[in-house]
Each structure stands twice: as structure tokens, then as C-alpha cells.
Amino acid sequence: MTNPVLVVGSVALDSIKTATADHRDLLGGSASYASLAASFYAPVRLVAIVGTDFPKEHRQLFADRKIDLQGLEEAAGKTFRWSGEYEVDMNNRRTISTDLNVFETFQPKIPSAWKKTEFVLLGNIGPSLQRDVLRQMDKPRFVVADTMDLWINIAKPDLVALLGEIDMLVLNDSEAKQLTGDTNLIRAARAILKMGPRYVAIKKGEHGCLLFGENNFFSIGAYPLEEINDPTGAGDCFAGALIGSLAQRGDISFEGIKRALVQGTLVASFNVEEFSLRRLEKLTMDEIAKRQREFLQFGALEA
Ligand code: AMP
DSSP states (O other): OOOOEEEEOOOEEEEEEOSSOEEEEEEEOHHHHHHHHHTTTSOEEEEEEEETTOOHHHHHHHHHTTEEEEEEEEESSOOEEEEEEEOSSTTOEEEEEEEOGGGGGOOOOOOGGGTTOSEEEEOSSOHHHHHHHHHHSSOOSEEEEEOOHHHHHHOHHHHHHHHTTOSEEEEEHHHHHHHHTOSOHHHHHHHHHHTSOSEEEEEOGGGOEEEEETTEEEEEOOOOOSOOSOOTTHHHHHHHHHHHHHHHHOOOSHHHHHHHHHHHHHHHHHHTTSSTTHHHHHOOHHHHHHHHHHHHHTTOOOO
16 A cells, blocks of 8 residues: 655635636645645645635545545635736746735644654645644654745745755755855755755756755756646646655655656646646546656656
């Protein structure tokens, strides 16, 4: 039986504008994307909070993917809302608004039967909440954390403390530069590793990802796509498929992480094809395997 993964993060209602579309109140949030992505590889235990306005069909979507919702708290108030706008060049995104709502008073409570979960993804939420979750866990085997520019700006001491408590950090290139003050990604990665984690993965959007750790280095391209409709959540899907794949194989060596990065890259590439979680909702393992074979022909390693 595959090891389960525990995923904590935001469950959100997102409003997203692109050059050609404008959608309101879509299912989003770091934990939603990450949980669905991880569910292709391992049983998922979701820890997050929603308000009383959270639509039943979204809950059903998680349940359909066998995501355990014991840790999804419903509180009086509104669900976290985020809105953003992409430029014609989808690499550029502007946050229009962030309404914390029920997140303002969120105190994650890990169900006691989940405290021994060995594989943990601390999806993107404030680093003090991520640390709260870790404090409740009983010696997890592998902890991956994601973060974002906002926390580097407003909660850096907490984030730095978190780095001493995790096995792997996933962040994008501009965040790595911002966190370390170094514009060279190799030096930035070295500086991050000195802060605590054994591994760091630096994502470069459509240019793929770099992995550092154990005096080793690995670079993987992104799956080439001609049409991207909504890049939201690509990073969360990457992290979700990564932890799911690690839990499935149980191999946390550098080689094991390389293989998990391939799965992260593949699932993220599907996610950006459609808005919200619509592509992941109907994605199959066969489609992932087919894309993996194509990816291999482009030079990626066997996963
Ligand atoms: P990404 O595209 O990987 O940066 O993730 C986008 C998702 O992050 C959206 O679905 C948002 O709901 C969620 N998000 C945006 N800002 C925050 C925040 N401050 N805390 C937690 N989740 C957030």
C-alpha cells in the first residue's frame, strides 16, 4: 500500500483574468491543486479551511479523487478569495486582491490518526502556519515546503526558521533571488541549502526546474506546450505530484527526487491547459504515461 501524503495549504475561490477570458469564483488554492496532483500517486490527507459558502460540488471533486477531507475545517465566514490577472505573456501575473476571510483565524489541527504521516507537503500558506503543522507531526520522513514572494516580504524570519525544519524547499527563480539577495541561481541555491533543507528545487516557469542537494545538481526542461490557458496553480501541481510520487516510491535519494520532479513537471503541464482544476479533474494515469513517453523522447530521464 502506498504511503499517504499530508497536504496543507489554501483552498480558495479564485477570480482569474487573462487576455481572452475572465472567470469568477473558480476552485483554486495551493492545497486544492497540490492535493489533486498528488492523488494520482498516493492517498491524500487534506488539511485546510473553507467558509460556509464553499460549494458542495468542489468538496465532491476532492471526494471523487479519494482525497480524505477529515482535516478540511468549515468555519463561519467566507472562503479565502484570490484574484489575479495575466498579461498576454502568461509569465507575467499581477495579484488584484487577496481576501483572507476564514484564513485570518485559521489554526491547523491535524487529526490524531494523521500525525504519523511520513510524507508532508507544506503548500503555500504563511510560514508560521506551516510551522504549526510541523509541530503537530510525529517525525515525518520527508517534508517539502512551497512558498511565495509575499512571505519573503512580510514573514522572512518565520520562513527562515521553517527552512531549518524541512527536507526540501520548492520556489521559483525570482523568489530564490529575493530570499537570498543573490541574482546567480547557483549561489542562491547554495545559500538556501545552508539555511537548512537537504534539497532545493528552483522553478523557472516554461524553462523547467533546477534541483540542488547532496553536492549534486540536476536540470529538467518543462514539457513544451503551444497553448496555455491558465498558468495558475502550476507550481502547486508540481509540488503535489512531486510529494505524491516520492510517497509512492518511498525513494528520497537524489535519484528518487529526480524521478519525482519528472512527475511534477508532467502534471503541471496538464494543469495549465485549462482553467482551475478542470484539466486535472478528467486527467488519467494513461495520459500522464503517454506524455511521459513523449517527454523521454525530448531527452528527459526515465522516471
Ligand atoms: P501559483 O499559481 O502556483 O502561484 O498558485 C496560485 C494559487 O495560490 C491560487 O489558486 C491562489 O488561490 C493561491 N494563493 C494566492 N495567494 C495566496 C496566499 N497569500 N496564501 C495562500 N494561497 C494563495
